[in-house]
Amino acid sequence: MTKGRMRSRPKGGRKIVAHGTPARWKVAWHPKALDEKNAINDVAERVAIAHVIEKLKVDGPVLRSPHQSGVKGEEGLGLRELRPRRGRSRWRPLYRRAEETLFAILAVGPEAGIDKVGYAKAVRLAKQRLKRLEKGKEQE
Numbered sequence: 001m002t003k004g005r006m007r008s009r010p011k012g013g014r015k016i017v018a019h020g021t022p023a024r025w026k027v028a029w030h031p032k033a034l035d036e037k038n039a040i041n042d043v044a045e046r047v048a049i050a051h052v053i054e055k056l057k058v059d060g061p062v063l064r065s066p067h068q069s070g071v072k073g074e075e076g077l078g079l080r081e082l083r084p085r086r087g088r089s090r091w092r093p094l095y096r097r098a099e100e101t102l103f104a105i106l107a108v109g110p111e112a113g114i115d116k117v118g119y120a121k122a123v124r125l126a127k128q129r130l131k132r133l134e135k136g137k138e139q140e
Contacts, residue, residue, distance in 0.1 A: 023057035026102045036108040048084035094126040
């Protein structure tokens with residue numbers, strides 16, 4: 001490669017997403033999950049959550065690791081977790097795809113390695129909230 005010449009693709013073949021790329025996906029917060037996020041005292045952590053939510057809005061279901069991961073275990077079946085700051089955040093918004101172009105953030109809990117009991121509680125709450133939402137749709 002000659003000096004001053006730019007690569008057509010970044011090293012490793014990673015995709016570059018330009019700033020200002022319009023969001024194609026919608027994200028809805030369960031009211032209690034929003035309360036959980038707003039209760040986080042560290043402003044930098046709330047900003048990190050906002051950034052990973054923006055990534056979800058742009059990339060949707062193709063958002064890759066380390067920004068998201070599946071929730072492990074029987075209890076978390078069907079749920080995914082967002083991993084702010086490429087997994088270095090102590091918080092995990094738990095979500096599920098709700099409709100064709102919509103994701104629902106159901107709970108926000110601590111990272112499992114930091115607080116296993118708190119994470120398990122967040123997973124339980126997310127599943128309960130999801131059941132109530134699905135039950136409400138059936139009644140419509």
